[in-house]
Amino acid sequence: MSVAEYVAERRLTTGVAVVALLAIVGGILLDVPGAELVTVGAIQRALQAAVPIALAAIGGLYAEKSGVFNIGLEGFMIFGALVAAATAWGASGAESITQGDLWVGLVGATIVCGLLSVCFALLTIRYKADQIVTGLAVWFIGLGFGPFTATVIWGGVSSPTIPNINNVVVPVLADVPVLGRLLFDASPLLLVTLVVTVVAWVVLFRTRYGYWVQAAGENPEALDTAGVDVNRVRYATVVFSGTMAGLGGAALSIGFGSGFTGTGVTMVDGRGWIAIVAYLFGNYNPIGAFLASLLFGAMDMLQIQLQTVGISLPGSITGLFPYVAVLVVLVLVGYTRVPSAVGEAYETEEK
Amino acid sequence: MIRATVIERFAIAVASTLLALLIGAVIVGASGYDAVGFVYALVYGAAGNISNIAFTLRQSTMLILTGVAVAVAFRAGVFNIGVQGQFIVGGFATVLTVLALAPVLPGGIVGGVILMLLGTIAAIAVGGAYAALPGLMKAYSGANEVITTIMLNFIASGVVYFIIDAYLRPAGTSAPNTESLPEYVSLPGFAFGSSSFSVIGLAIALLAAVAVYVVMDRTRIGYDLVTSGHQQSAATYSGVDSKRTIVTTMTFSGMVAGLAGAMFAVMILGYYSDPNTFPTFGFDAIAVSLLAANNPLGVIPAGLLFGGLDAGGQYIGFTLDVPAELVDGVIGLIVLFVAAPELFRMSARRLGLGGDEQ
Numbered sequence: 001m002s003v004a005e006y007v008a009e010r011r012l013t014t015g016v017a018v019v020a021l022l023a024i025v026g027g028i029l030l031d032v033p034g035a036e037l038v039t040v041g042a043i044q045r046a047l048q049a050a051v052p053i054a055l056a057a058i059g060g061l062y063a064e065k066s067g068v069f070n071i072g073l074e075g076f077m078i079f080g081a082l083v084a085a086a087t088a089w090g091a092s093g094a095e096s097i098t099q100g101d102l103w104v105g106l107v108g109a110t111i112v113c114g115l116l117s118v119c120f121a122l123l124t125i126r127y128k129a130d131q132i133v134t135g136l137a138v139w140f141i142g143l144g145f146g147p148f149t150a151t152v153i154w155g156g157v158s159s160p161t162i163p164n165i166n167n168v169v170v171p172v173l174a175d176v177p178v179l180g181r182l183l184f185d186a187s188p189l190l191l192v193t194l195v196v197t198v199v200a201w202v203v204l205f206r207t208r209y210g211y212w213v214q215a216a217g218e219n220p221e222a223l224d225t226a227g228v229d230v231n232r233v234r235y236a237t238v239v240f241s242g243t244m245a246g247l248g249g250a251a252l253s254i255g256f257g258s259g260f261t262g263t264g265v266t267m268v269d270g271r272g273w274i275a276i277v278a279y280l281f282g283n284y285n286p287i288g289a290f291l292a293s294l295l296f297g298a299m300d301m302l303q304i305q306l307q308t309v310g311i312s313l314p315g316s317i318t319g320l321f322p323y324v325a326v327l328v329v330l331v332l333v334g335y336t337r338v339p340s341a342v343g344e345a346y347e348t349e350e351k
Numbered sequence: 352m353i354r355a356t357v358i359e360r361f362a363i364a365v366a367s368t369l370l371a372l373l374i375g376a377v378i379v380g381a382s383g384y385d386a387v388g389f390v391y392a393l394v395y396g397a398a399g400n401i402s403n404i405a406f407t408l409r410q411s412t413m414l415i416l417t418g419v420a421v422a423v424a425f426r427a428g429v430f431n432i433g434v435q436g437q438f439i440v441g442g443f444a445t446v447l448t449v450l451a452l453a454p455v456l457p458g459g460i461v462g463g464v465i466l467m468l469l470g471t472i473a474a475i476a477v478g479g480a481y482a483a484l485p486g487l488m489k490a491y492s493g494a495n496e497v498i499t500t501i502m503l504n505f506i507a508s509g510v511v512y513f514i515i516d517a518y519l520r521p522a523g524t525s526a527p528n529t530e531s532l533p534e535y536v537s538l539p540g541f542a543f544g545s546s547s548f549s550v551i552g553l554a555i556a557l558l559a560a561v562a563v564y565v566v567m568d569r570t571r572i573g574y575d576l577v578t579s580g581h582q583q584s585a586a587t588y589s590g591v592d593s594k595r596t597i598v599t600t601m602t603f604s605g606m607v608a609g610l611a612g613a614m615f616a617v618m619i620l621g622y623y624s625d626p627n628t629f630p631t632f633g634f635d636a637i638a639v640s641l642l643a644a645n646n647p648l649g650v651i652p653a654g655l656l657f658g659g660l661d662a663g664g665q666y667i668g669f670t671l672d673v674p675a676e677l678v679d680g681v682i683g684l685i686v687l688f689v690a691a692p693e694l695f696r697m698s699a700r701r702l703g704l705g706g707d708e709q
Contacts, residue, residue: 071497129691132430132497136637137687144680145378151674152382262676264627273501280495316516320509323502330494 050297051193052248056275057289058200059244066237067217067341069131072138073245074272078146080249084109085159085260102165109250117242121235128345147262157262189255200286217339220346230346277326360644367688375681384673396666397659409548411658415556416611417636418650424604425645428580433500435633436507437605439626441478441612445470446623463535471613478609479602486601490594508626528624552618564647638682641689
């Protein structure tokens, strides 16, 4: 086994070790009280920040495993964030928004993003459009039509303030120290993400359908010969990826945020791109992708933590940590064994 | 896309644009606005009077330059989505160079020309260097350039904003702007009388497009770049180092993006401010390049078209109550349709319009 392959196998371990080492060195140089940085509150915030990234990452991972590189995750997240806010606002009749309306918003976002990803799937699978260019188009369309739709609905590129989805509190268990606060008094979206992560892992590596997904990306001819419709598998995973990215966007606007923000690069702010890196980093393993998202989530929340221990770096600089981390990660473990049939449209022989 | 003939590409480009505009107009109508008024305002805003034409040409100048930058990379099979970032750091280098050297050089026309030349050289160098980074990452550690260049865009805006805000803001001002460039560092307006458009700028953009076309089409370096993009194994057999080619391609592309930055700083802005507020020329350029089938000469008409769309869109934003963001969405639709030539081939075959040769 060559060094490159070994590193690729152990990419998550290697990556975490390197980031931890950098953090320790940085911590010593800046004289950071390490213990005060890692608090239950900090972990809670990191988990929340990880949710949108992890959902999009797991969806994107399935699509790419089956042979379609869904580079439009960022665009689907923008639509998810917008549709969730708009649906919740519409369901309440523009009055005071209730918890029920927010749940309608979540469902609306997943349905609309599911339908949009059907279009993406048709273009890339049926009409053999270039996957990268089509994905970029999805991003541009999100950046344009997202704020446009917001303006049509609310008269400005951002929505009015919209409340969050309440935490689910499990009685008794919520009183368990640390874990209680993290898991049993948590946003339902975090719980959904954890379930999605575990189920995605089980399905991909322990069921026949998971092998179909992997075969569709690795060796579509063999899967076709075995009598499974390759493109049907690909349609399913692409729609799953769009739906999950939509849910991730909804988590941003109504799960943890306070409505849709359409200024600049919108409130999604590159998280869809980071999601792609998260699953590459996690070596196409849903659990790895979740842990990588957690790492980026923690990075995202670092500024608050540094402030609480009295180190104030300008927000414009700490805000760049996740992007820099992505570059460091890609340079260190950039080599990924991409499924061999990614990017190629598959056409069955028999017709 | 590569297999398509020139006529087919042209037809796809025209059909994509018309279809995207049609969908845009339908969306305008469906949102309860006046669709006919929208189309009229789009055209009037792009070419209705001399100052609107000047604005269109100004946007076209930028889109041709950034479009050529994108085309150089795409031609060679590398996705440079980082033109926006390279354009931002390039323009910043120009402003820093001019502001630093202005006190030690003579004023007037001579000083202005020297400062603009030095500022442009700085922009080209810095833009090229910033683009070399993702090239090196792709060549030597296999990092996907689509993602690294996008991350570098975010980093470029963030860092440039930070430096301006923390160190370059004149004392007592609250906006994150640098000091203005000296009066004499500017391009003359000539016939259009516009302070932010110059025929010289457009000429430079056209020259750059032709020069890049000649390099890509008529020289050994260009030939190697294009072959390694389309026929990597053939290029390797003929002795082309594919890793070095990737870095060269990105650097070349970034140099053109840097030139665009210099043009933006000198011709349009006259100072530098928060890059997050800049127009997204580097992203729209992707659409320009795709519409031109990544041909540097094709970028010229595509750049003019998008310049018109952009100017028309902004005019709409000022005069109608239709949100200007719509035009960005239409640009996304154009990219989407250009990416799916098969969509048009199939519908053409179904309608019996050619395409029978298969």
